[in-house]
Amino acid sequence: MHKRISEYVIEGCIRLSGFAVIGFVFLIFLFLLKDSLSLFGIYPVKEFLSGLHWLPISEPPKFGVIPLLLGSLYVTFGAIIICVPLGVASAMFIAEVAPRALKHVLKSLVEILAAIPSVVLGFIGIIWLGPFLKNSFHLTTGMCGLTGSLLLAFMALPTIISISEDALAGVPKSFKEAAYGLGATRWQALWRIILPSASSGIIAGVMLGVGRVIGETMVVMMVTGNSPIIPISILQPLRTLTATIAGEMGETVSGSDHYFALFAVGLVLFVITFVINFLAEIFLRKARR
């Protein structure tokens, strides 16, 4: 059991790496908080959280986060309406209906979708989907919330499908067999027995998908028109939290109020995604039991 020095070194590195993970989350939070507090020193938190105007370069500047928050919520809500039913339905099809060979093909296609970089989908939004929506619905512009929602729904599908499919496939076979034994059809067993039993996992999948949608940057920056006003309809240009940071960071002077305000927006995003992921983790744990 004699330990050599090299072993102490490597074990030290292993422990350090384990602790570093907590360190990173802590550091990210700390740096966001530090610069956000610099804003709140000169601009009241209450006005930041409840302000209806985001006018960072007007005189005096207004850093109201509400238009951006609503922009994110509009786009996210639009995406959820599209991707949750589609995602859960295709997960049900892949898990319980599709024959084995087709199942493999479908799963591979979903993995391919997960691999497409978001900037490529943004590009497709600009060059095809935006103009297509504009012409088909006679919109004033194709660069609006709807285009963003459609692309984000598309992006969230792999997360929702793969986690829901895992949850459905993880339901014990005996549940299904018992239902068949009582004379249930495959659909009745799927709808009344398997789906409810897998609900925790499906909810977790949906939440992780929503977390991805809220945090997605490039697609929304490229296709939603970037207009930081309170959106009235999803057919208008709008601006999300993420796109605001990405779009304005390059124009700010580091250490200016505007710069700190963008960190405050980042902090809001951090908190929102933290809560969503935490809840998703709780549902995942419940599903595993």
Add this chain to the structure above:
Amino acid sequence: MSTARGREKAAFIILGFATLLVVLPIILTIVYIIKNGFSAISWGFITQSPRNGMREGGIFPAIVGTIILIIGTMVFSLPLGILSAIYLVEYARDNAFTRLIKLSVVNLSGIPSIVYGLFGFTLFVLFLKLGTSILAGALTLSIMSLPVIITATKEALEAVPYSFREISFSLGATRWQTIRYCVLPYAVPGILTGTVLSLSRAAGETAPILFTVAAFYLPRLPRSVFDQVMALPYHLYVISTQVPNMPAGISFATAFVLIALVFLMNLVSILLRAHYRKKKQW
């Protein structure tokens, strides 16, 4: 019973239709990019620098930049990710602190990429004074890639039967010797698969490199890790939003090269998995 059968048929048709609505756009997207991109690709496009405000020439510096970033990300995230997974599986006791580490991994995987960009900018670019550089960009991408590498490595380590460790311990091996000779060799395939997958994601990310490394236009290649580089995803963003009168062919070809690179890495990961699965002995 016949109504139940009829209802089953209707329900399955609806589910199948929903799946078609998901799958069809995926196929169309890929075909659309390949069809439009492939015709615009030439040897010159891959080996030349952009010219005339990026409206002509190739994307060579962006390809090189992305490859450099992938390697840089691997250098930092691979050891850190693997070691912390070893800690979680082989060393950590089941206590509150360990649960905090696991929660941190979950949380890291959920942080939006643009927040990583912000963080990388204040910590690496400003606070550590690395400037907008390859080093700052690779470090930012590394932290973002950590959760995927940790999760994959953890699963690979946990899949190695516990009896392997018991036998090694019973022969008098230390914990590290056991891990090094009886656990890690069998976990390598899983680790590699997860790593390549996470790097392919890092290769396609734009938001984390926006303020940490990406250059708008930089036709020469970097000389040190403190230089900026062009990168494929950022280049695609720039030419499709910031450059007026951009010939669509160049944008499509850039998107094609980016997708080809990412898919190639995914393919490598799938082949690795298949290759090692065949060799698995227990």
